[in-house]
Amino acid sequence: MIRMLIADDHPVVRHRLKQLLLESFPSAFFAEAFDTKSLLDEAFSNEWDIIISDLAMPGGGGIVALEQIKQKKPALPVLIISSYPENQYASRVINAGAAAFVSKDSADSELVKTIKQILQEVNK
Numbered sequence: 001m002i003r004m005l006i007a008d009d010h011p012v013v014r015h016r017l018k019q020l021l022l023e024s025f026p027s028a029f030f031a032e033a034f035d036t037k038s039l040l041d042e043a044f045s046n047e048w049d050i051i052i053s054d055l056a057m058p059g060g061g062g063i064v065a066l067e068q069i070k071q072k073k074p075a076l077p078v079l080i081i082s083s084y085p086e087n088q089y090a091s092r093v094i095n096a097g098a099a100a101f102v103s104k105d106s107a108d109s110e111l112v113k114t115i116k117q118i119l120q121e122v123n124k
Helices: 011-024 036-045 061-072 086-095 104-122
Strands: 003-007 029-033 050-054 078-082 100-103
Touching: 003 011, 003 036, 011 029, 011 104, 029 036, 036 050, 036 061, 050 061, 050 104, 061 078, 061 086, 078 086, 078 104, 086 100, 100 104
Parallel strands: 003 029, 003 050, 050 078, 078 100
Antiparallel strands: none
16 A cells, blocks of 8 residues: 655645546545645654645745654655746756656646656566
């Protein structure tokens, strides 16, 4: 069973991401976080196959959380999603250790494909 943690400060976005992911990963286990603190609490208190985190959240956001997660769990893949433009943030988050960056504008078409690629790389 794949274990995914979805972190976003908007409940509607978390719900939509979960719906989208359930279509391709029907047996997956999902947990949710709503800010940086709850993301870090969940990330460190449980085992995850992947974390999907918004870039901007209360408490520091995805970059702050990413840096801390990579220090304690360097092998754990973190996918950053954002409504901010990919050309401004993708390279920054990849350089900080993210497995990938997906724009929320293209999440419907890119998210599942990107997660499958990340999980395939991790399981090689």
